Amino acid sequence: MSIGKKILFSLLGLSLxxxxxxxxxxxxxxNDIKATFQQENKSAIDDLYEKNVAEITKSSSKLAISLANYYAQTINIDFERIMGELNTMKGDIETLYNSGGTTHAIPISRYEEYIISQAAHPSRQEVNRTLNVLSAATPMFDNILKIEPKISLAYLVLxxxxxxxSTKTFYPAVEKADMRTRDWYKDAVKAGTVNWSDLYTGTDNRSYVTCATPIHDKKGQLVGVLAxxxxxSEISEKTLNTSDNTYIAAFIMNRQGHVLLSSLDVKATEKQPYFEKFIKNIDLKTTISDYYSDDSSIIGYAPIKSTDWLLVTVLDYEMMMAPVQAVAESVSATGAKMEQVISDETRRVFFIFLIIILVSLPLVFMTATRLSRSxxxxxxxxxxxxxxxxEGNLDYEFADLGTDEMGMLATTFNGMIVRLKEYMEAVARSAADKQRLESELEVARDIQLGMLPQQIDCPGYDITGMMVPAKEVGGDFYDFFMLNDQKLCSVVADVSGKGVGAALFMTVAKMVLKTAAQAHNITVDKLLSTANNLLCQENPAELFVTAYVGIMDINSGEIAYACAGHNPPVIVHPDGSSEFVPVKPKLPLAAMEGIQYPIMYTQLQTGETLVLYTDGVTEATNLDEELYGDARLLAALPSxxxxxxxEIIEGIKSNVDIFVGEAPQFDDITIVAIRKIS
Structure with a gap:
């Protein structure tokens, strides 16, 4: 794509x-405003709802407690009044009984009006005596029914x-019963004071509750029970009426958790979901008013002090929360309208920008075309x-394109052409010099490698060596030569540094060591000491040489050797095991004059191989910067x-090459193998 089109498309693209x-x-x-509004609106609704729910719950719980207290007190007032009437009548009857009764005996023919039940079959004399004493109590029963309409029946069981x-109003089934066997009778006698019975069903299938108290004579003996x-229906007509929808249920229960009286059916009340939770979560023995709530109801309860009962009112949770829900829905609807307004405004802005794009594109295209052409x-x-x-025409010159950036670029190109011509001439000269130097280094490499022996004719031994320089010429060298028909001298050395300087010093060191070795009857320790002193005298570059020198008796295989800071040789046994030959650490040659190098001995047996090498083997490095090391060298020898x-030398070199992989060679590699075959 041309620059003009790129500029055109760039401007159009940039505008768009x-x-x-x-x-x-x-x-x-x-959209951010809409999202923020939605979040804030939701948060506000949630906060409002939570606060109102908490407030409604609080006020509803107070209402439930207040209703329970009010109705409990209402019932309690009625019960206390009835208890008062009962105690008053009790006192009158006890006074009458203890005073001996009336002096006007009632005719025996009328006793049926007063003796309602004859289940105990008293004698006529006992009936007569009782009527003489208590017949004056009859008007009391008539009066109590007149002044207290909630009492349906008043009687004294002797x-x-x-x-x-007061009158014969009992049903025949009761007339034949022994009233002393009733629970309310036994409970009153046991309590010794006013006692309220639990709810029970009378013979007329109506629900009753009995308030009873014992009557005693002046000696404290039981006379009977007044009930x-x-x-x-007289109790619950107003108290447990839920027709005003203030609450969904109201009931009276005893301390054992049984419903005695309810605005609903008693059994239906005990099956309500809230009832089981309620009795499990409150103290049934409580003496204070309180409330309990769950997700369906708010329940207030209060003790009826005159009895051992609880008055319970149940409020409808959903009904109480209806105003809160209505407010929340109203606020939510308002928020939804506002969100719609924001959405409409967003679409309007989008269409405005779309019109701007359609109108501006032709104008931008024309402007961009003219600009790109210029x-x-x-x-x-x-x-x-x-x-x-x-194409190679360095005599070309650009025309003047003005004073802007393009003109400056043309002037720069003209200057560049001049410098390019000069540079090309310099490159040509440098290439010729480099070619000449490479040719000379190649000759030097051939000369250096030619100085190193490849093999030697030594009866009973297989001897060879190899040196691979890291650069064109190297600083490693090796040598092996016969001192006489019985002695073989072997040398492996490594000059510090690389390149031409190390190669020259290697040549000097090789000549010095070989010359010193050929002295008559010289030992390896004297050989190294002599070579060290000679190399120290002429060493302006301050190079040094690590070296191993060994003189072997080819008949016995005994080797006298010495080391000048060089790697220890390795002996490979016929069974494949191998070991390093012990050496004593000393300074390299040319490091300092006067160094004494101790002589050491080892024995090369038939089938064994002595491997000499430089640190280019053990310090070879792969791409992970791991060293080849002594352990890998020993591991490679059994094969x-x-x-x-x-073949031994080639096997070791191949193992090193596999380890190094694609990593470059940083140091010269030299290996010598001396194998005793017979």
Whole structure:
């Protein structure tokens, strides 16, 4: 694609990008406002709902407790009044009984009006005596029914089984019963004071509760039990009426958790979901008013002090929360309308930007076309000139293109052409010099490698060596030569440094060591000491040489050797095991004059191989910068135990090459193998 088209498309793209970016920013802003509004609106609704729920729950719990207290007190007032009437009548009857009764006996023919139950079958004399004493109590029963309409029946059950009442209103089933066997009778006697019975069903299938108290004579002996029967409908008519929808249920329960009286059916009340939770979560023995709530109801309860009962009111949770829910829905609806307004405004902005894009694109296209042409024309001129120069015409000169950046570029190109011509001439000269130097180094490499022996004719031995320089020429060297027909001298050395300087010092060191070794009857310790002193005298570059020198008796295989800071040799046994030959650490040659190098001995047996090497083997490095090391060298030797000397060297070198991989060679590698075959 041409520069002109690139400029044209770039300007069009930039204009479109800026417009779209502004549109995106605007839409993003509106959406962010919408999202923020949604979040804040939801948070506000949630906060409002939670606060109102908490407030309604609090006020509802207070209402539930207040209702329970109110109705408990209402019932308690009625019960205390009835208890008061009962105690008053009790006192009157006890006074009458203890005073001996009336002096006007009631005719025996009328006793049926007063003796309601004869289940105990008292004698006529006992009936007569009882009537003489208590007949004056009859008006008391008539009066109590008149002044207390909640009492449906008042009667006195005597210890002998007789029952005295105001009128004969008992059902036949009761007339034949022994009232002393009733629970309310036994409970009153046991309590010794006013006692309220639990709810029970009378023979008329109506629900009753009995308030009873014992009557005693002046000696404290039981005379009987005075009882008032109250019809439950009289108690619950107003108290447990839920027709005003203030609460969904109200009931009275005893301390054992059984419903005695309810605005619902008693059994239906005990099956309500809230009832089981309620009795499990409150103290049934409580003496204070309190409330319990769950997700369906709010329950207030209060003790009825005159009895051992609890008055319970149940409020409908959903009904109490209805106003809160209505407010929340109203606020949510308002928020939804606001969100719709924001969405409409976002769409309007999008369409405005779309119109701007459609109108501005033709204008931008025309402007971009003219601008790109004014820029690309000088570029085309420069491109044509560069093509000519690229074809090798360094005499080409660019025309004057003015004083702007293109003109400055043309002037720069002209200067570059001049410098390029000069540089090309210098490169040509440098290439010729480099070619000459490479040729000379190649000759030096051939000369250096030619100085190193490849093999030697030594009866009973297979001997060879190899040196691979890291550069064109190296600083490693080896040598092996016969001192006489019985002695073989072997040398491996490593000059510090690399390149031409190390190669020259290697040549000097090799000549010095070989010359010193050929002295008559010289030992290896004297040989190294002599070579060290000679090399120290002429060493302006301050190079040094690590070296191993060994003199072997080819008949016995005994080797006298010494080391000048060099790697220890390795002996490979016929079974494949190998070991390093012990050496004593000393300074390299040319490091300092006067060094004494101790002589050491070892024995090379038939089938064994002595491997000499430089640190280029053990310090070879792979791409992970791991060293080849002594351990890998020993591990590689068992695989070459039965090979010839050249094959042993090649096997070690191949193992090193596999380890190094693609990593470059940083140091010269030298290996010598001396194998005793017979």
């Amino acid at each position: 990008l800026v417009t779209l970016l502004l549109c995106a920013i605007s839409i993003y802003g509106f 210890e002998n089984g007789m029952v005295i009442s 008032f029967d109250l019809r439950v 820029i690309t024309r000088p570029v085309e001129i420069l491109a044509d000139g560069a093509r000519v120069i690229g 070459v135990k039965r090979l010839s000397a050249p």
